[in-house]
Amino acid sequence: MCDEKDDLNKKLTEKHLELEEKMENLEESLKIWTDAITELSEIEDAFKTSEKPEMRARRFWMLERILLNRFILRLNITQAKS
Amino acid sequence: MCFSQFELELESRSKFLTDTSIRLYTCSLFDDVALNRIREKEGISGKFNFVLVSKTLHHLRTDECVEEHECQEDEECCKYGLNEEYVFAKLLSLGERVIIYEPIKTDGDLDKTRGRGGNFTKKELLQVFKYLSENEKYKVRFIRPQIFDLDKTTLYRVESMLRQVDILCFYVEKNSNKS
Structure with missing residues (x-):
């Protein structure tokens, strides 16, 4: 019973870390895109x-x-x- | 009714009125299968009007080191090259106008992985502009720091310009006068 609980905890911890990493990557991607969009005004002449x-x-x-x-x-x- | 009097105002205000939806995808530019799948999903056929390559051109390097040294296993000191012909042909196959917004190397390259990434040096960028100016199939215009068309006669302006700025913007189109 105790082993099962430990296994479950271990699995959940792994999943949690995996999702945390995924979230960090997505946040980073979003920041890159937000920065790029913010900078569009600096190069708007390129779209003429x-x-x-x-x-x-x-x-x-x-x-x-x-x-x-x-x-x-x-x-x-x-x-x-x- | 004459619309011209409203055009300027509407043009500037349209930035705030236009609905924009943004979806993020992870896909290599050179993975045609994945790229086509995304285009299909988004209902995109034909070329985009614009392709904006924002601080990313240096990530489109090849996978071959161009340094004159013996490559270490971790490739920390390696630097991959850029196949200008291949990269610009690929980008121009996706859009009518390819806008490049690219930083120039200063100290430290945070996004370098093995030989890929790492901002371009002035020398590398000069090589890119030399290639673009010598090929009449491209129409190239600098936007930042100053607006001028790039060709063989204006290439001399690039070197001094690169010494003065840390970021630049230019666009490339297919020259409609040449095949």
Whole structure:
């Protein structure tokens, strides 16, 4: 009975250590990604694509969607005022 | 309706309005099977607009030491090379534009494992830029510390630039004028 308990404890400890290590690795990965994303503002010029018509078109599509949101927002404001 | 007056404002504000989801995967860049599995899972077909290689280019070294010494078993003093042609061909197969954001070696390399990793020295980076500038199939533009296009006529600017900074950013695209 005591041996079984010891075995179980040992297994649980091993699993705990394994998960702890996995967690540390994931935290490290997340930190790397967070740092990389934070630094994006420093290199935003690298994402300028005005010389490429096909990418420009895609950007316009995105802008159009945003403009639509803004337009709806403005309409709501107008309605509220009246 | 004219949208141009709103464009600038919308462009800057779009950073805050755009929904972004991020998923983390562990996969070697050169493991085509695993990479394709991830792309399939994410529903990605064709190329990305951008591939950002953030402080990672020095991890894409080969597995052959380029130092002129007798390699020890732990390879502590070893340094693997970089196959520029292979690496940039691979990256450009994934995206239209490959953006490299890369530190330059200062004292100590915390992420060096055997001969892999370890930030590039100025000499190594100069070799990379020499290769890129001599190949007309690439279009290369420096972004940081200064913006200029790299080619044979501007290569001379790189050496002095590398002496002054500890990190740089440039991008590489396929030159549409050359095959």
